[in-house]
Amino acid sequence: xxWEVGSxxxxxxxxxxxxxxxxxxxxxxxxxxxxxxxxxxxxxxxPLGLLQVxxxxxxxxxxxxxxxxxxxxxxxxLAPAIIMTVVLMSFxxxxxxxxxxxxxxxxxxxxxLAMASLGAYSVMLGGLSSDNKYALLGSLRAAAQxxxxxxxxxxxxxxxxALTGSFNLREIVQAQADGWYVFPQIIGFIIFxxxxxxxxxxxxxxxxxxxxxxxxxxxxxxxxxxFGMFFVGEYLGLVLISSxxxxxxxxxxxGPGFLPPIFWFALKxxxxxxxxxLMRAAIPRPRYxxxxxxxxxxxxxxxxVNLLVTGAVILAGSGG
Amino acid sequence: xMLLFYLAAAIALISTVAVILQSNVVHALLYLILSLLAVAxxxxxxGAPFAAMLEAIVYAGAIMVLFLFVIMMLNLGKxxxxxxxxxxxxxxWIGPVIMAAALLVQLLxxxxxxxxxxAVSQVGVxxxxxxxxxxxVLAVEIASILLLAGLVGAYHLAKK
Numbered sequence: 001x002x003w004e005v006g007s008x009x010x011x012x013x014x015x016x017x018x019x020x021x022x023x024x025x026x027x028x029x030x031x032x033x034x035x036x037x038x039x040x041x042x043x044x045x046x047p048l049g050l051l052q053v054x055x056x057x058x059x060x061x062x063x064x065x066x067x068x069x070x071x072x073x074x075x076x077x078l079a080p081a082i083i084m085t086v087v088l089m090s091f092x093x094x095x096x097x098x099x100x101x102x103x104x105x106x107x108x109x110x111x112x113l114a115m116a117s118l119g120a121y122s123v124m125l126g127g128l129s130s131d132n133k134y135a136l137l138g139s140l141r142a143a144a145q146x147x148x149x150x151x152x153x154x155x156x157x158x159x160x161x162a163l164t165g166s167f168n169l170r171e172i173v174q175a176q177a178d179g180w181y182v183f184p185q186i187i188g189f190i191i192f193x194x195x196x197x198x199x200x201x202x203x204x205x206x207x208x209x210x211x212x213x214x215x216x217x218x219x220x221x222x223x224x225x226x227f228g229m230f231f232v233g234e235y236l237g238l239v240l241i242s243s244x245x246x247x248x249x250x251x252x253x254x255g256p257g258f259l260p261p262i263f264w265f266a267l268k269x270x271x272x273x274x275x276x277x278l279m280r281a282a283i284p285r286p287r288y289x290x291x292x293x294x295x296x297x298x299x300x301x302x303x304x305v306n307l308l309v310t311g312a313v314i315l316a317g318s319g320g
Numbered sequence: 321x322m323l324l325f326y327l328a329a330a331i332a333l334i335s336t337v338a339v340i341l342q343s344n345v346v347h348a349l350l351y352l353i354l355s356l357l358a359v360a361x362x363x364x365x366x367g368a369p370f371a372a373m374l375e376a377i378v379y380a381g382a383i384m385v386l387f388l389f390v391i392m393m394l395n396l397g398k399x400x401x402x403x404x405x406x407x408x409x410x411x412x413w414i415g416p417v418i419m420a421a422a423l424l425v426q427l428l429x430x431x432x433x434x435x436x437x438x439a440v441s442q443v444g445v446x447x448x449x450x451x452x453x454x455x456x457v458l459a460v461e462i463a464s465i466l467l468l469a470g471l472v473g474a475y476h477l478a479k480k
Contacts, residue, residue, distance in 0.1 A: 075346055106444065110373035117381025121353070124385065128346060128392050136392060143389050147382065154377075167445055 011092075011102050018091050022235040027053045029235075029277050036281045065224030072129040079126035080226045083119055083233035087240055090115040094243050095170040097253040097261040108169040109161060112244065113154050116199055119237075120146040123201070123208055126230070127218035138217025141288055142208035145198055148295045153195035155303040156188040159310040160248055173252030182249040184313075187306040189249045191299055196245070198291070200237030203280040207288050242272035321440070325365040332358035343404035345391055349384065356380040367442040 027042065027049065034041025043049040067076055093108035095101045105111060120143060127139020161167055163184065164175045172181075182189050198205040209217030219230045246252055246268040253261035286294070335355040342348035356379045364372035452460050 072344070072346065075350065078350070107369045107373050110370070110377065114373050114376035114381060117377050117385070120381070120385050121388070124388050124392070125346075125350075128388070140389070140392055143385060143392070147385050147389075150382075
């Protein structure tokens with residue numbers, strides 16, 4: 001079993017880059033949304049408004065961090081820490097390029113799924129400990145949504161695992177040298193994409209924090225940097241889903257040789273980040289029961305059929 | 321690996337005791353999750369990474385989420401914490417402690433007699449799959465029937 005741990009430098013630099021990218025996405029998202037909605041977006045602070053992130057960070061760090069007296073203090077403080085921890089842990093198995101990555105694990109895909117399922121506690125505890133009816137409603141929705149979409153997320157990846165014969169993300173990328181998995185696994189890709197948005201509860205599936213219906217959902221009572229951690233955690237989740245899609249379905253770092261592998265990875269991943277932001281601008285939020293019905297009655301059977309067909313094709317190809 | 325095992329075992333033991341002693345039900349649940357994750361680490365040190373990940377995904381990630389979900393619906397406030405505290409008095413401990421001590425003595429006796437070192441061998445995902453759908457396929461099928469019965473029961477209750 002291989003379970004190689006990268007150097008300390010590797011770990012620190014990957015963590016830093018990932019967190020900085022997640023923070024920069026606050027600006028990227030607002031600018032891109034501005035372009036698509038025919039307005040400017042934040043362009044005052046620094047060149048192109050790039051320093052807006054710094055201003056936002058300064059603001060959020062110096063804001064009063066208020067813990068409501070009626071809240072359950074222990075879980076209230078624990079909740080935002082969980083989301084940051086599990087998402088950053090998931091990044092440890094992502095293969096960014098040959099030699100760039102933290103852990104080369106034989107159970108990489110399972111590790112990511114385990115971390116995703118632990119991430120549900122963050123929103124649940126956040127809402128439950130706030131002792132606020134909107135927060136509770138938000139976290140109830142979040143719990144049901146994340147537990148359901150986790151199922152399809154896992155099953156949609158099994159086709160790839162069967163094709164590669166490994167849970168190792170690095171081997172999955174290398175197996176795509178002859179062709180990206182998005183072509184044979186197009187159904188798996190679409191299901192993973194939808195489930196990924198639901199797992200990171202971003203618009204259009206931001207039902208746990210739908211501000212028009214339930215204030216801000218599970219983080220209604222949060223302020224200051226605790227809210228900031230939920231916020232950055234959401235962007236980290238976005239980067240994670242984009243990186244996973246790149247590694248699992250679009251050949252990871254593989255690409256024509258005129259660019260170094262890490263650039264191919266970054267290019268593909270940023271394409272999906274931009275795609276998710278466009279999706280936010282383009283698609284309205286479904287109703288809660290619609291989301292559940294759609295998941296269990298459509299996505300679940302579809303992902304099972306996809307797995308069945310993939311298995312049958314592999315079996316036929318191997319000659320019985 | 322040995323240090324990792326003892327560390328995880330200590331965390332598992334302490335957090336399991338905390339589950340029983342904790343009067344706040346949400347905190348107790350968090351300790352239970354911690355205990356399950358520690359057991360996952362123990363599985364990993366024993367050379368069963370697949371079992372470790374399933375422990376984290378299924379027990380810590382899915383079943384405990386449902387527990388928390390139910391607790392959220394129950395709306396337990398400060399009253400239930402006080403009630404729990406009033407139930408957990410000193411007198412209640414006598415019986416369980418005696419029985420647990422007897423079990424501990426037996427367990428220590430068994431461990432002492434076992435001289436041979438436990439050989440740690442790696443069992444990968446492939447081997448687990450082969451075993452489940454090879455010699456143990458009947459058990460897998462029976463378990464799936466049990467789950468199906470649970471599913472039908474839940475559907476029936478929800479339909480009412």
